[in-house]
Amino acid sequence: MADEMLTIGELARRTGAAPSALRYYEEIGLLAPSARVSGQRRYGPEAESVVGTILFLADVGFTLGEVKQLMEARSVTPRTWRDLVRRKLAELDERIAEARAARVAVEHAIACPHDDIITCPNFQAAVRRRLDGQLVSDPRYCVCEVQEMRPA
């Protein structure tokens, strides 16, 4: 009965995004209210899923700029859309690989029996490799070899 128009506060409550965030989305061109009632924003019921889509895409690693491109591309240019998504997939793979490599290094550091790991020769060797330009994601990039771990 009542028309389905949402105030910014209600939309915020329904989506979990802060009103300031919704205003920010509008500012960067991601979300526009369907109307204004004496200066106040009113959103149609579809706005909820639009915001949901923004939040979802942001969650899976897209920046708001990319979300904007995605929304603009959409069905108009499925190619662009798929390209963006494919690139994000590659980016995620890289992120995972980096975090896993870092995880290995950190795990080794925990296992290191030296009180001051910074003076540990294995740690220093890892630092050396880093200075020599070896990527952290290199499998040899490990802080302490378990075999050599026990202090002499």
Add this chain to the structure above:
Amino acid sequence: MADEMLTIGELARRTGAAPSALRYYEEIGLLAPSARVSGQRRYGPEAESVVGTILFLADVGFTLGEVKQLMEARSVTPRTWRDLVRRKLAELDERIAEARAARVAVEHAIACPHDDIITCPNFQAAVRRRLDGQLVSDPRYCVCEVQEMRPA
């Protein structure tokens, strides 16, 4: 023969960090030159591995603030040190889990045959779940079920 003092430029060249970055490290209390010669910073040879350590720790995911804590804790309080490292490990695990969950969602999106994925019912269902507070890392958080993927 020549004393081993490095200028900021040389230290930068040897470590790969920009001079401005080294000054910044000094500003935040991470790295201090051993002396000044007519206003210019001079670093001892050990500075190279100190910077290497900073870069290494930053690479594996520590913030510069954490690196500072780590350097300060060191052997003084191995407990603190290990706590920090353990926390970072947990953080890395979380990061990996999130990226992997995101990766799954993005992969499903690529597989979706809809031209405009935003109108795809499976995508909308994922958005709904997100609005209902389900975490992206939830295994059910997937965009397109492969079986339901073909458009009617």
Add this chain to the structure above:
DNA sequence: CAACAACCTCAAGTACGCTTGAAGTCAACG
């Protein structure tokens, strides 16, 4: 002695995604 490279300081800018604060408007309630 002039030019040049490399250094210096300090302030401000960058990217990202907002939040916060000040100051004001609007509708409803008592």
Add this chain to the structure above:
DNA sequence: CGTTGACTTCAAGCGTACTTGAGGTTGTTG
């Protein structure tokens, strides 16, 4: 009619890790 609560705008701030620019100094070379 005054207060409350929700809204408005606009500017500025936050955190992270630096970079950039302006304006100046120092040391070496020709």
